[in-house]
Amino acid sequence: xxxxxxxxxxxxxxxxxxxxxxxxxxxxxxxxxxxxxxxxxxxxxxxxxxxxxxxxxxxxxxxxxxxxxxxxxxxxxxxxxxxxxxxxxxxxxxxxxxxxxxxx
Amino acid sequence: xxxxxxxxxxxxxxxxxxxxxxxxxxxxxxxxxxxxxxxxxxxxxxxxxxxxxxxxxxxxxxxxxxxxxxxxxxxxxxxxxxxxxxxxxxxxxxxxxxxxxxxxxxxxxxxxxxxxxxxxxxxxxxxxxxxxxxxxxxxxxxxxxxxxxxxxxxxxxxxxxxxxxxxxxxxxxxxxxxxxxxxxxxxxxxxxxxxxxxxxxxxxxxxxxxxxxxxxxxxxxxxxxxxxxxxxxxxxxxxxxxxxxxxxxxxxxxxxxxxxxxxxxxxxxxxxxxxxxxxxxxxxxxxxxxxxxxxxxxxxxxxxxxxxxxxxxxxxxxxxxxxxxxxxxxxxxxxxxxxxxxxxxxxxxxxxxxxxxxxxxxxxxxxxxxxxxxxxxxxxxxxx
Numbered sequence: 050x051x052x053x054x055x056x057x058x059x060x061x062x063x064x065x066x067x068x069x070x071x072x073x074x075x076x077x078x079x080x081x082x083x084x085x086x087x088x089x090x091x092x093x094x095x096x097x098x099x100x101x102x103x104x105x106x107x108x109x110x111x112x113x114x115x116x117x118x119x120x121x122x123x124x125x126x127x128x129x130x131x132x133x134x135x136x137x138x139x140x141x142x143x144x145x146x147x148x149x150x151x152x153x
Numbered sequence: 154x155x156x157x158x159x160x161x162x163x164x165x166x167x168x169x170x171x172x173x174x175x176x177x178x179x180x181x182x183x184x185x186x187x188x189x190x191x192x193x194x195x196x197x198x199x200x201x202x203x204x205x206x207x208x209x210x211x212x213x214x215x216x217x218x219x220x221x222x223x224x225x226x227x228x229x230x231x232x233x234x235x236x237x238x239x240x241x242x243x244x245x246x247x248x249x250x251x252x253x254x255x256x257x258x259x260x261x262x263x264x265x266x267x268x269x270x271x272x273x274x275x276x277x278x279x280x281x282x283x284x285x286x287x288x289x290x291x292x293x294x295x296x297x298x299x300x301x302x303x304x305x306x307x308x309x310x311x312x313x314x315x316x317x318x319x320x321x322x323x324x325x326x327x328x329x330x331x332x333x334x335x336x337x338x339x340x341x342x343x344x345x346x347x348x349x350x351x352x353x354x355x356x357x358x359x360x361x362x363x364x365x366x367x368x369x370x371x372x373x374x375x376x377x378x379x380x381x382x383x384x385x386x387x388x389x390x391x392x393x394x395x396x397x398x399x400x401x402x403x404x405x406x407x408x409x410x411x412x413x414x415x416x417x418x419x420x421x422x423x424x425x426x427x428x429x430x431x432x433x434x435x436x437x438x439x440x441x442x443x444x445x446x447x448x449x450x451x452x453x454x455x456x457x458x459x460x461x462x463x464x465x466x467x468x469x470x471x472x473x474x475x476x477x478x479x480x481x482x483x484x485x486x487x488x489x490x491x492x493x494x495x496x497x498x499x500x501x502x503x504x505x506x507x508x509x510x511x512x513x514x515x516x517x518x519x520x521x522x523x524x525x526x527x528x529x530x531x532x533x534x535x536x537x
Contacts, residue, residue, distance in 0.1 A: 087486065088407075089407030089411060089490075090407070091408055091471035092471065092472050093411060115457065115472050118192070122193075
């Protein structure tokens with residue numbers, strides 16, 4: 050089991066536990082505000098945009114090319130941006146902290 | 154070639170040039186064919202606007218056949234953002250359990266009905282009624298309203314033989330006017346009433362604005378949903394292994410939906426008006442001319458998609474633009490995805506196999522491109 054903490058744009062902190070599937074699926078199943086996952090996780094909608102806490106960025110890794118192309122046009126993109134449908138819970142570092150991207 | 158194979162007419166031009174200009178009632182349109190150009194242009198609303206004369210961003214242009222602005226579709230930020238905020242939550246209702254349950258009841262009944270028949274013309278007798286009944290859920294009106302809409306037939310906006318004749322849309326516009334008056338006199342919990350009670354920038358929505366949202370809801374989700382449903386049924390008729398895969402691995406259904414909409418791209422393209430002299434893909438785009446974002450071409454771009462001309466039902470990374478891209482992405486996408494999810498689940502559950510008995514392709518003509526977008530006729534037998 051991995052612990053993953055989401056910080057919403059309202060500054061609400063929610064810690065979830067999971068072992069499989071994508072981080073987006075975990076978030077949607079637990080109604081994390083701002084994570085919609087409209088396309089079901091195939092990297093076509095960018096409604097699961099998060100900012101990885103800087104200390105975890107190295108372990109989580111940078112976005113791939115296709116993911117990067119999606120993020121390029123998101124207003125809230127920064128160097129810690131990822132689409133969390135592209136992060137597997139199983140591969141995520143335990144204790145990972147993700148900030149939901151969006152207007153604050 | 155299989156009947157559910159939809160060739161890509163844009164490939165050569167997309168790879169060699171990247172754009173192609175077609176005429177449209179003396180207001181030419183330069184179609185942008187590559188995924189990256191389509192995305193970049195869709196995102197840049199300042200230079201490529203939607204809020205021009207009503208009907209002008211549509212191809213073929215509707216400027217001569219309608220005056221009502223479709224909302225939020227034919228507006229730009231910041232006004233667009235306000236309109237969008239107003240309706241976004243409503244258009245996410247399809248995710249509610251009760252909505253999905255009602256949709257499941259409708260679609261299971263439709264499938265049961267065709268299983269009893271020797272022969273079904275899928276567009277008129279399956280996809281159109283299915284789309285119409287599902288739309289009653291989106292508007293939150295009685296399901297009996299669908300009978301009126303089914304009666305209009307598949308060509309409610311334009312004549313079948315003349316795309317520039319919009320006189321047929323009068324029945325729809327008159328109907329919507331009557332419905333707005335009904336909701337104004339006696340508000341209920343339908344979309345008309347919600348809109349009539351809403352404000353944008355401190356002012357109540359006018360009836361003309363309400364009409365603009367409702368027309369968009371009717372127009373945007375009619376041919377597109379009918380084609381997505383019909384084409385998907387044809388695909389599973391010719392690919393029984395794929396239907397079996399959905400039975401064995403229902404968890405891939407969301408991916409299958411995205412892949413089918415990528416492959417079929419029910420809306421070929423959508424225009425924008427250029428606001429200043431600029432360049433797109435080495436094409437000099439002059440102010441007050443039109444470009445179009447060709448979703449159908451972008452979705453077959455081999456620079457992004459492996460085996461773009463194959464349906465890979467469980468395609469894992471699928472950054473398609475079948476629902477558009479950026480600010481104007483399809484408002485009805487949540488509804489459309491739910492319709493397809495319930496349809497695929499129901500077919501997998503209730504149908505053994507399907508046969509195509511007769512068909513006639515629906516081919517759109519865009520200058521030198523002939524694009525199959527669906528069927529004019531599709532006769533099938535559904536078997537348990």
